[in-house]
Amino acid sequence: MAKKMYDTPNLDELEKGPWPSFVTGLKRLAAENDMMVDLLGQLETSYKTKKGYWKGGTVGVLGYGGGVIPRFTELKDENEQPLFPDAASFHTLRIMPPAGMHYDTKTLRKMCDIWQKHGSGLIALHGQSGDIMFQGITTENVQPAFDEFNEMGFDLGGAGPAVRTSTACVGAARCEQSCYDEGKAMRMTVNAYLDEMHRPALPYKFKFKFSGCPNDCSNAVQRADMAVIGTWRDNMQTDDALGKKWFAKHGMDELVNDVISRCPSKAISLKDTAKVAKGEKISAVAINDTQSLEIDNGSCVRCMHCVNVMTGALAPGNDKGVTVLVGGKRTLKIGDLMGTVVVPFMKMESDEDYEALVELAGNFIDFFAENALEHERTGEMIERIGLVNFLEGVGLEIDPSMIIHPRTNPYVRMDGWDEEVAKWNERQASKTA
Numbered sequence: 114m115a116k117k118m119y120d121t122p123n124l125d126e127l128e129k130g131p132w133p134s135f136v137t138g139l140k141r142l143a144a145e146n147d148m149m150v151d152l153l154g155q156l157e158t159s160y161k162t163k164k165g166y167w168k169g170g171t172v173g174v175l176g177y178g179g180g181v182i183p184r185f186t187e188l189k190d191e192n193e194q195p196l197f198p199d200a201a202s203f204h205t206l207r208i209m210p211p212a213g214m215h216y217d218t219k220t221l222r223k224m225c226d227i228w229q230k231h232g233s234g235l236i237a238l239h240g241q242s243g244d245i246m247f248q249g250i251t252t253e254n255v256q257p258a259f260d261e262f263n264e265m266g267f268d269l270g271g272a273g274p275a276v277r278t279s280t281a282c283v284g285a286a287r288c289e290q291s292c293y294d295e296g297k298a299m300r301m302t303v304n305a306y307l308d309e310m311h312r313p314a315l316p317y318k319f320k321f322k323f324s325g326c327p328n329d330c331s332n333a334v335q336r337a338d339m340a341v342i343g344t345w346r347d348n349m350q351t352d353d354a355l356g357k358k359w360f361a362k363h364g365m366d367e368l369v370n371d372v373i374s375r376c377p378s379k380a381i382s383l384k385d386t387a388k389v390a391k392g393e394k395i396s397a398v399a400i401n402d403t404q405s406l407e408i409d410n411g412s413c414v415r416c417m418h419c420v421n422v423m424t425g426a427l428a429p430g431n432d433k434g435v436t437v438l439v440g441g442k443r444t445l446k447i448g449d450l451m452g453t454v455v456v457p458f459m460k461m462e463s464d465e466d467y468e469a470l471v472e473l474a475g476n477f478i479d480f481f482a483e484n485a486l487e488h489e490r491t492g493e494m495i496e497r498i499g500l501v502n503f504l505e506g507v508g509l510e511i512d513p514s515m516i517i518h519p520r521t522n523p524y525v526r527m528d529g530w531d532e533e534v535a536k537w538n539e540r541q542a543s544k545t546a
Contacts, residue, residue: 122157124160139235146234148232167187175256181206184204186201200249202250202252205246210238210278212299214239232249233249235249240278243331271311271313275318277318280331281295289424290417290429298323302321317488334441335449339477339491340437341435341437345429345434348394349396349410356399368400372423380408382407383400384407394409434460436456437455439491439503440453445493447496454514455515476508
């Protein structure tokens with residue numbers, strides 16, 4: 114029988130209204146768990162005083178330098194005893210999920226049983242890095258809980274200045290838009306750099322994310338130091354039968370308003386089938402017996418909108434691979450950054466292709482470890498030292514497709530070009546000397 118609940122008038126307000134409340138979930142757990150009773154007491158205090166009362170520390174498991182987020186209460190009485198003793202320590206175990214986040218019911222039930230036995234019962238699927246967040250456990254229970262998760266085949270994820278837990282979208286296992294094997298790429302990369310995850314030794318965090326197509330369901334471009342995005346470089350595939358079926362159901366208004374007019378590069382047009390341009394960069398899908406959509410693949414920017422709306426009638430091309438971007442992150446020193454293209458296209462067919470991707474990841478980590486400042490992400494490092502220096506440091510050739518955003522000014526300044534060419538030639542000469 115759990116201890117008596119505290120009065121929580123401020124938290125009770127969060128249960129009012131039409132939406133589900135996390136407070137209701139915490140109270141349900143508190144009915145059988147004293148740790149959650151005291152957590153609610155501390156949380157109510159924070160809502161009254163508008164101040165947080167958690168501090169960090171050092172908590173881990175044998176052989177690991179990271180993976181546990183320590184939290185200790187700062188709410189003490191005059192004798193330095195915790196005001197809410199059963200939540201005096203409320204640590205979080207970060208557990209790496211399977212690639213693509215596939216679970217069966219038996220696995221999920223066993224995880225819940227372990228956490229109900231050792232922890233608070235509070236679980237978050239998943240954190241921004243992809244971890245399963247088992248929230249709320251005492252210091253003495255951390256090792257026993259991890260041992261049971263480890264026996265299931267699960268490992269701790271990253272925490273602190275380290276390679277963080279990777280995320281892959283559901284990808285090739287369930288999605289017809291997938292352009293490569295995301296699960297394989299993620300697993301090979303994680304296995305290769307597991308030491309960098311378990312034993313933090315970097316200036317700050319480094320994240321990988323893998324998305325099977327430009328829909329980017331793992332939010333890689335916005336959130337990953339190295340984002341691997343599936344793409345294609347030939348013509349979009351089409352299916353006339355499915356195109357006609359889609360048009361019969363949705364009609365001309367939806368075709369014009371939700372497909373043609375929403376193409377960001379104006380690459381789609383409606384034409385009489387007989388007048389569709391014949392060329393190596395043109396795809397066409399019939400919508401009825403006389404009309405077709407003409408797609409200028411040379412202008413397509415792979416935004417995926419038309420493919421998402423007319424799935425099956427339109428599909429990614431056959432010459433598939435990945436685009437690699439670096440530097441995505443949330444707010445830190447210089448604000449949010451999107452990833453910058455550093456490898457416009459890379460085939461992902463053979464084991465050698467995947468090994469090359471893993472090697473590239475290692476080059477990024479090594480350069481970051483040697484050149485980043487403390488508490489600086491990859492994107493901020495590149496902003497500070499310049500993209501050209503980064504590319505030279507990791508051994509990538511400069512390519513016109515390596516852009517942060519399209520040019521907005523049609524004019525190009527040419528003063529200083531001669532000096533830059535001289536510097537470039539000098540660097541190349543020194544490499545071959």
